[in-house]
Amino acid sequence: MPRRPKPIRRASAAAIDLALQGGGSHGAFTWGVLERLLDDESLPIDGVSGTSAGALNAAVMATGWAEGGRDGARIALDAFWRDVAGQGGCFGSPTAWPAVFGATPFGAHFLAGLAGFNLEHHPLYAWTQQFLRVFSPYQFNPYDLNPLRDVVRRHVREASLRAGVLNLFVTATAVRTGQPRVFRREDLTIDALLASACLPQLFRAVVIDDQPYWDGGYSGNPALWPLIYETRALDLLLVKINPLVRPDTPNTALEIGDRVNEITFNAGLVSEMRAIAFVQRLVGEGRLDPGAYKNLRLHMIADDVGLAPLNASSKLNTELEFLLALRALGRQAADAWLEAHRGDIGRRSTLDVADAFLAPRPASGRTTRATG
Numbered sequence: 066m067p068r069r070p071k072p073i074r075r076a077s078a079a080a081i082d083l084a085l086q087g088g089g090s091h092g093a094f095t096w097g098v099l100e101r102l103l104d105d106e107s108l109p110i111d112g113v114s115g116t117s118a119g120a121l122n123a124a125v126m127a128t129g130w131a132e133g134g135r136d137g138a139r140i141a142l143d144a145f146w147r148d149v150a151g152q153g154g155c156f157g158s159p160t161a162w163p164a165v166f167g168a169t170p171f172g173a174h175f176l177a178g179l180a181g182f183n184l185e186h187h188p189l190y191a192w193t194q195q196f197l198r199v200f201s202p203y204q205f206n207p208y209d210l211n212p213l214r215d216v217v218r219r220h221v222r223e224a225s226l227r228a229g230v231l232n233l234f235v236t237a238t239a240v241r242t243g244q245p246r247v248f249r250r251e252d253l254t255i256d257a258l259l260a261s262a263c264l265p266q267l268f269r270a271v272v273i274d275d276q277p278y279w280d281g282g283y284s285g286n287p288a289l290w291p292l293i294y295e296t297r298a299l300d301l302l303l304v305k306i307n308p309l310v311r312p313d314t315p316n317t318a319l320e321i322g323d324r325v326n327e328i329t330f331n332a333g334l335v336s337e338m339r340a341i342a343f344v345q346r347l348v349g350e351g352r353l354d355p356g357a358y359k360n361l362r363l364h365m366i367a368d369d370v371g372l373a374p375l376n377a378s379s380k381l382n383t384e385l386e387f388l389l390a391l392r393a394l395g396r397q398a399a400d401a402w403l404e405a406h407r408g409d410i411g412r413r414s415t416l417d418v419a420d421a422f423l424a425p426r427p428a429s430g431r432t433t434r435a436t437g
Contacts, residue, residue, distance in 0.1 A: 079411035080109035081300040081364075082292040087117025087262065087282050087330075088306045089156040089380030090149075091372070093388040095122050095304050096142050097395020098366050103135045105403065108410070112232035112296035114247075114288055116281035118156075119304070120235040120261040121145070124221045124253070131229030132222075145220040146392070150385035155213040156262075180374035182387040185319060190378055194319060202269045209269050213262065217255055226253050234291035236281035237261045240270050245284035245333075247291050282330040289337045293359055300410050304395075305367040307331055309422065323377035338422040345418070363416040364406065368398040 083102075085095050099122060102108060115123035122142065129141025149155045184190040196205075226233060227250050235248045237260035248257040260271035260278035270277035281288070292301055309331055315321045341361060347353040348360045371394045379387070406415045 079300070080111040080298040081302050081410060082112040082114070082296050082298045083110060083123075084287045084289055084292065084301060084303045085113065085115040085119030085122055086286050086304060086306050086334075087115070087119045087280070089118060090383050090388060091306045091375070091380055091391060092118025092122055093146055093391035094306050094368070094372065094395040094398075095119060096146050096388075097392035097397075098304050098399040099126055099142060099395075100139055100392070101396045101399035101403070103139050105407070106135065108407075110231060111298040112234065112292050114234040114236070114292050115261075116236045116285060116287040117262040119287050120258055120281065121217065121221075123231075123233055123235065124217075124226060124258055127229045127231045127233055128221050128225045130231060131225040141220060145216070146388050147385065148216050148219060150383050150388050152212050152216050153383055155216055155383055156381050178374060179371075179379075179387075179390060182379050182382050182384065182390075183374075183376050184378035184382055185376060187378075190381075197266050202265075202267060206269065211259065211268055214255070214259055217258055221255060221258065223254055226250055232296055234288065234295070235261050236285045236288040237263070237271070237273075237278040238281055238283040240265075240277040240279055243284065245281065245288055246276075246278065247285075247288055249291075249295075283333075285333040285337075286330045287334070289334070289341070293341075293361070299359065300362045300364065302364040302366065303334075303416070305365055306372065308369060308372070309335075310369075319378075320376075326377065335422050338418050342418040342423065362410075362412070362414045363418060364402070364410070364414065365416045365421065366395075366398050366402045368394055371398070 083099075085092075095118070102110070103126075113123040113127070115121070125141050125145045126138045129138035131137075133140065202209075229250075231250075233250050233253055235253055235257055236245050237248065237257060238244070239246055248254070248261075254273075256271055256273050259268075260273060261281040263269075263271050263279050265279045270279055272278075286307065289301065289303075292298075307327060307330060311324060311327070315324045341363065344353065344358055345360060348355050348358060402415075409415050
């Protein structure tokens with residue numbers, strides 16, 4: 066498992082790497098987390114690994130940072146997510162949904178809170194799910210129209226990604242082999258970002274170098290190993306937006322399909338966390354040389370309780386009101402984590418991997434238990 070990599074650039078001992086999950090519009094939660102982390106001028110960020118919406122957050126942040134420092138990164142993220150809301154349909158929903166949804170009883174957010182942003186009771190959502198069972202994007206989208214493409218082009222500049230200070234890693238899944246492909250700064254393109262966010266039921270595969278790619282969540286959500294092998298930072302902070310645990314057993318076709326997708330998209334991350342925990346145990350027992358293996362300090366920002374009312378249908382919802390609510394949740398979660406654990410960066414882990422990933426139980430609160 067991970068040997069200490071040959072450095073590509075020296076980073077501060079207190080620098081952190083970020084691992085950003087994908088999850089459609091729920092990526093706006095990560096927007097809030099990043100915004101709060103960027104507020105801490107004393108917190109260096111070395112590498113960022115992202116998948117799907119996590120990859121988009123990473124690339125937009127890196128573009129803004131390269132062109133305007135931390136302030137530029139914050140401004141870039143704000144502009145991107147507001148553009149997503151204005152464009153509509155970026156994560157697969159028809160562009161008419163936000164207006165219709167907000168004008169009907171289904172959009173009574175003031176009564177239902179975040180749960181009011183779920184779309185499963187909306188007639189357009191139910192109809193679309195049935196439609197996607199019969200027709201593929203190669204049939205209903207022969208011209209490969211993708212509203213996300215134009216949005217990403219407006220907010221990501223490839224030259225800025227390569228010239229910036231952040232080491233970027235974006236994961237997509239090779240359709241033919243099922244293996245992950247990690248795009249790095251030197252080969253990271255707009256197409257690579259679209260590939261990382263390409264759900265095959267909604268969009269045609271993105272072809273890069275004659276190879277078709279689907280969403281990176283199938284092979285790593287997000288991939289951690291590039292951060293282990295290719296950066297110097299020993300602190301790795303996961304921003305988790307996908308639930309590991311659902312307390313209820315799904316009993317409708319839609320619920321079952323949604324839960325299967327959640328389990329599939331979490332499988333790669335759980336496997337990597339299991340391997341990291343194994344190496345940490347061996348290093349702690351003195352059975353591995355800590356100078357030869359990278360003994361990571363792991364951290365996690367999440368809000369399982371705050372996001373619990375949301376189901377998979379809400380990942381398609383790009384109403385600005387919803388995105389801003391998720392952003393606020395992300396900022397609050399990051400603020401609480403920094404208040405509790407800012408002093409632990411560079412010193413010890415604050416995530417108990419075994420408790421959170423290897424034998425997870427239903428969440429009882431918003432904070433993760435500190436270890437060490």
